[in-house]
Amino acid sequence: xxxxxxxxxxxxxxxxxxxxxPDARAASPRKRPVAAxxxxxxxxxxxxxxxxxxxxxxxxxxxxxxxxxxxxxxAKGAKRPTSQLRTVLLGFQPFTASWSGRxxxxxxxxxxxxxxxAPLAGLPLLCGFYFNELLVRLLAREDAHEALFxxxxxxxxxxxxxxxxxxxxxxxxxxxxxxxxxxxLGYLPPLDRESQSDARVNVEARYRVDPxxxxxxxxxxxxxxxxxxxxxxxxxxxESGDWSQPGAARAAKTLMRELLHYHLGTQPLRTRQLLIxxxxx
Numbered sequence: 001x002x003x004x005x006x007x008x009x010x011x012x013x014x015x016x017x018x019x020x021x022p023d024a025r026a027a028s029p030r031k032r033p034v035a036a037x038x039x040x041x042x043x044x045x046x047x048x049x050x051x052x053x054x055x056x057x058x059x060x061x062x063x064x065x066x067x068x069x070x071x072x073x074x075a076k077g078a079k080r081p082t083s084q085l086r087t088v089l090l091g092f093q094p095f096t097a098s099w100s101g102r103x104x105x106x107x108x109x110x111x112x113x114x115x116x117x118a119p120l121a122g123l124p125l126l127c128g129f130y131f132n133e134l135l136v137r138l139l140a141r142e143d144a145h146e147a148l149f150x151x152x153x154x155x156x157x158x159x160x161x162x163x164x165x166x167x168x169x170x171x172x173x174x175x176x177x178x179x180x181x182x183x184x185l186g187y188l189p190p191l192d193r194e195s196q197s198d199a200r201v202n203v204e205a206r207y208r209v210d211p212x213x214x215x216x217x218x219x220x221x222x223x224x225x226x227x228x229x230x231x232x233x234x235x236x237x238x239e240s241g242d243w244s245q246p247g248a249a250r251a252a253k254t255l256m257r258e259l260l261h262y263h264l265g266t267q268p269l270r271t272r273q274l275l276i277x278x279x280x281x
Contacts, residue, residue, distance in 0.1 A: 040100040041068055045114070047152065048089050050130045053079065061089065061104065062136060063097060066149040070139045073099050073108040088113045090155050092120050104141070117160045122161035124136045127170065130186060130271035131155060134181055137264055151180035171253065172243045178256040180240070187263050189214030189237035203233040213263040228254055 049070070050062040059078045063071050078085040088095050094114035099106040120128050131152060139145070155177045182188035192201050195214030202208065206218040208227045218229050230251055237245035238252045260269075 031281075037234075039102070039106060040098075041065070041071075041097045043096045043110075043112075044068060044098065045149070046095060046097045047093070047156070048091055048095075048169065049136055051089065051091075052226055053073075057083075059089065061108070064149065064152065065097065065141070065144075066146055068143055069100070069143040069145060070135070070141055071095070072105045072141070074105055075108045075111070085111055090119075091132070092125075094153065094156075095119055117156060118154075120159055126271060126274055127174065128159055129157060129274075130174070130178055130269070133269055134178070134260070137269070138181065138185060145184045148180060148184040151177060151184075152188065155235050173250055175243075175249065175252045175256060178260065179241075179252075182256070182259055182263075185263075187211070187259060191215060191235040195267070201232045201235050203231075203236060206230070207231045207232060207235060209235075209258070211259055228256065228258060 012083055028252060034215060042076045043069060044065045045253045046063045046065040049063055049064050052061045057077050057079045061075055063073055065071055073077050075085055075089060077083050078089055080086075088111045096110075096112045096114060098110040099108050101107040135152070141228065146162060158173060188254045189209070190211070193199065193215065194201060194207075195210075195216060201215065204211060206232050207215050208218045209215055209230060218227070229232060231247070234248050234251035235244060236250035237243070237254065243252075
């Protein structure tokens, strides 16, 4: 079935795991086969995180949706020159998606552009790719995170709102999204409390943040110089999102890098290295 898009889609250029559905088998020779349950979604707010060609005219999409999390969809006929989906299934452009099907990869049945975001380019585009890589690497399939979707939507809108003035405020924006991502996934402990005693963090004290144990007092005789040390004032500022605190932004960058490295494993983020290289230039 040819997927359809609404005719009011914006004129734009197209952006650039297939798993077979399990066979339905009868429980016994005397019973009829029981088909796998068909999953459907209608007008679901979504973004395309990644797309790659499938067969001659179709695309396999990695989509981040608000109520269903990351889902894999096949967009049949999306590569045809006459397909209206070419102007809808773009990176960093909000749209509503409807799909149905069995198994890991569902079939996109409708896509309608939601509008409102200018095409990204330059530094905003690179930041957007960084967000997408984090989501693809850390989010499980079909695990809904509505608050994280809203944070992503707000970040993309900010990237498109003021591309020329973004350079000065890019670091706080990156940190806000990283914090939202780690907190939503349960990977970020409360930074205003000591994890073991539940005592409030002391602004005058020094701490370390263990990815599994949380905020712990730093002791020079035990921890030495092998771990990053954070002032209590910095942890409280990061927890509250107060980037006016001197040194808080730098401390947040170090903390986010360490926590992400722990949960991502040994494979580095490609877009992070690109952002580092661009910042140095």
